[in-house]
Amino acid sequence: MNPKIEELLARIHELERELEADLAETRARFHYHIDGHKIHFEREAAALQRRLRKSSLRTLIDAPLRHILTAPVIYGLFVPLLLLDIAVSLYQGICFPVYGIPRLKRGDYFVFDRARLPYLNAIERLNCLYCEYGNGLLSWAKEVAGRTEQFWCPIKHARRVPTPHESYNRFFDYGDAERYRAELQRLRKAYGEVKEGSDSTVQQRSE
Template sequence: MNVEKINELLDRIERAENELYAELGRDAETIKCDFLKERIPLWRYIREGNPRYALSSPVIYAMILPAVVMDLSVTVYQAICFPLYDIPKVDRSEFIVFDRHRLEYLNALQKLNCLYCAYFNGLIAYVREIASKTEQFWCPIRHAEKVRGVHKRYWRFLRYGDGKDLKKRWMKLRNALKEEKEA
């Protein structure tokens, strides 16, 4: 395995992601919108909406309960365990961002939906980052099978079946977590 080549590719991906965020930030500055013309009044939004969507809303919004339980659970987990492992804590506010409700062209229901989606998707990203740091600490070994949608740390993990210098390389990955704390 060419570790240098993999690290070079991962660094390029990270630089490209940073460049993407910078470009999207510049693009956001150019957006102009006539808010009053774009907003769909709440009564019209509901009246013209698909009834099947309305019927599914109790199922969608019921998911908030397990989400809040998961949020509390992982927050307590990292508050207790990460200091014991000397892993830097994940800043929840970097993942769960509420800002779309300030968009003037959204009606009240659209804003509520945006708050829900921001919370739920941000929560999943927050939990994933906590889980990825935990995996890097306890089991930084890639799978034998192809896994879709892996987290950003995954490709730096040890290859499946490659036990050579296991403890040394495992400790190197643990130390990399500690270095994140210091950076």
């Protein structure tokens, strides 16, 4: 890997450690802790949050008409999202073993925890659940596509990519024909992994 890229990735790792420390401070400030996949609020904090809950009826009454009218459009996307979920699952399950690409664990990209917030009503929880599913699905699909790209065409673009997938930083520089021909097979066996308990996917493993 390019030494400059290695340096940048090391800095990213350090920033992630700082972020985790900041998240720990946030958990202490709002009086909750995480036990595996479960989130527990202290009794007094949970009681305070429940007092701040708005009823579902009040949420509907206060909602702007334009929000209510566009709701069917938003929730109408559930069908294509579900079809995408099925398609990516089938693609990864069938093709990745053929190519020798390690499969990404789907569940690592879906985080469903907002429904446990005592201050959210039923409508708000449903909205959060839908957003969690949609964004988790797209994040997972993006990384599945990224590993596919790493196998078939691991070449960086000439222009900057705004939000590249995890595999992108390991790609060959645009125009570097020698490294592409010499190291393509090696790169096809080097993939990133989702770190347990983390929100990022920057850990690298070479096989």
